[in-house]
Amino acid sequence: MDDFTRRTTTDAVYEKLHDEIVSLQILPGTKLSETEVARRFGVSRQPVRNAFTKLGNEDLLVIRPQKATEVRGFSMERVELARLVRLAVELEIVHRAVEVWDALREAKLAENIALQEQAIADGDLTTFHALDYDFHKLIYELSGNPLAFDVMLECKQKVDRLCLLSLGKASEAGAILADHRNIATGLASGSLEQAQGSMRKHLSRLDETIAFIHKTHPDYFE
Amino acid sequence: MDDFTRRTTTDAVYEKLHDEIVSLQILPGTKLSETEVARRFGVSRQPVRNAFTKLGNEDLLVIRPQKATEVRGFSMERVELARLVRLAVELEIVHRAVEVWDALREAKLAENIALQEQAIADGDLTTFHALDYDFHKLIYELSGNPLAFDVMLECKQKVDRLCLLSLGKASEAGAILADHRNIATGLASGSLEQAQGSMRKHLSRLDETIAFIHKTHPDYFE
DNA sequence: ATAAGGAGACTAGTATCCAAGTTCTGTCAA
DNA sequence: TTGACAGAACTTGGATACTAGTCTCCTTAT
Incomplete structure (x- = not known):
């Protein structure tokens, strides 16, 4: 009867990226590559993609097909x-x-x-x-x-x-x-x-x- | 200099599901299978997964690893x-x-x-x-x-x-x-x-x- | 010298395979 | 009849190959 969801790779990637973005360790305008981030974390692209979409939903990332994803600037x-x-x-x-x-x-x-x-x-x-x-x-x-x-x-x-x-x-x-x-x-x-x-x-x-x-x-x- | 993002399969699936959920065509508690939805839309599982995670981020779906994802009930x-x-x-x-x-x-x-x-x-x-x-x-x-x-x-x-x-x-x-x-x-x-x-x-x-x-x-x- | 064009190195989207866990079902035994 | 166990049939998560569009830079032709 465990109520809590298992901790997934996607979560880990998401949390780390989220921290780095909101703490400005990654500055606005920085380009983020799925493959590169995947390499850095030692995971495949899939969890990185999930994390990206989540961050995109929070307006922290700008994701456009076939274009480099980048950290959204302030408005x-x-x-x-x-x-x-x-x-x-x-x-x-x-x-x-x-x-x-x-x-x-x-x-x-x-x-x-x-x-x-x-x-x-x-x-x-x-x-x-x-x-x-x-x-x-x-x-x-x-x-x-x-x-x-x-x-x-x-x-x-x-x-x-x-x-x-x-x-x-x-x-x-x-x-x-x-x-x-x-x-x-x-x-x-x-x-x-x-x-x-x-x-x-x-x-x-x-x-x-x-x-x-x-x-x-x-x-x-x- | 096009500013708008291309319309992707993920978007299509997302929008359709979103509509069906908020219009209560799909009732809370309904179980949604990635593969089944993929069949219904005639696409692969991947865009469905993207759409699911997006809907999950909005708290419209509750997704738990290795368990059927279902439409979140009201609280x-x-x-x-x-x-x-x-x-x-x-x-x-x-x-x-x-x-x-x-x-x-x-x-x-x-x-x-x-x-x-x-x-x-x-x-x-x-x-x-x-x-x-x-x-x-x-x-x-x-x-x-x-x-x-x-x-x-x-x-x-x-x-x-x-x-x-x-x-x-x-x-x-x-x-x-x-x-x-x-x-x-x-x-x-x-x-x-x-x-x-x-x-x-x-x-x-x-x-x-x-x-x-x-x-x-x-x-x-x- | 400069501008146009093409090759190649990027980008993300999609399809598919495999792994790991849950749930249901059917069979067999008590 | 009922209960327990085994296994099949699901579920989603992750990895990877492939597709297609974008951008950059270098070559080539004017």
Whole structure:
């Protein structure tokens, strides 16, 4: 009665390629050959083909018959679309969260924020980023929509991939923490306006970063 | 300098199967054999395999190694997730629409609504449904986010597929038109609350239909 | 010198063979 | 009659040969 599917060669190839693409180890515009990738992984072309189509479905690859497959470049439209969808979902989750919010939920979120403060006090940015991730995920779970988190995450990753281009340019952790606090107090006070407004502000912090990247890396865009 | 990709056998198989699945000509739980489908289409297994993996990536098929692949059943969680994302996007689009709304945009939307009224007066439901589609699309375009429409549409289709199960049970066209009017006047008056509220109400009309289907067709759910 | 054309090295799509696992069925024994 | 076991007949996954279209570069002719 095993419920999980066997791990297949296709999966392995897919995951490795996916990682390399989203982490920009393989840059946009890079040509990928089925046979060459097959050689590199020591497998036949078939699993590579499967992985390619999967990546193509996610718009990470451009596959055209009889032409070299290449890593898709960024498009400002796509990035803005991903940001729109993420924002939209986050706002609706906040909306649903305020409707079910109670003392228990408030306490759980407060606990996360306390840990964030601790991490910043310790100068431990790695832990802080993990807690940042948890903070957002927590709101989805507490609002009763855990699955929506994955949808949001998919959008977020598309933007994150772009933002990897500007390396040192991380937002101020302090500002992020302040946003989180505002969102939390908005939820706690039952103020939809404050909670949503804070979320909007939180997600708009990337505006300048993305505009900057668009200007400084016109290549990598299609 | 042709920009479009050649049409391939894989595409043909994929599109046909996709249609048959989303139109419920092939019901959830149906077992699909690569070889059998290949025979039916008069092609080899390979393009069928490609099509299968593509459909599997879209969660329309569940493919497990060495086991018969079958058409995925509905899941209430997935349907509710699709509805959540659609609602979220529609609300954010309305939000952006009110910020750029002007007389010209108002006139274009009013024109569409006038046609809707005419269609209902004529008892022409086919035209009305086309105008319904146009109404929503128009808001996306007028708000400056035409691409987001496709995202919404994808969510909508997942729900539509489920709703095909209850055949005669179409919502009252008059009620739909009233919703549209409320959304339009909300936009025209710059009232975000009214516009979003009307949209929320509009999309919640499916609540009972979906609950009804869930109760009357427990099979078809996984 | 330059431009047109062809050979060859690519590309992905398709067909087919084999391997490995699951499911069903039929037979044989209790 | 029923149950268990063996095996056939499925299933998809992977490998490989072959087809067909594209691109590049070099040769050749103007």
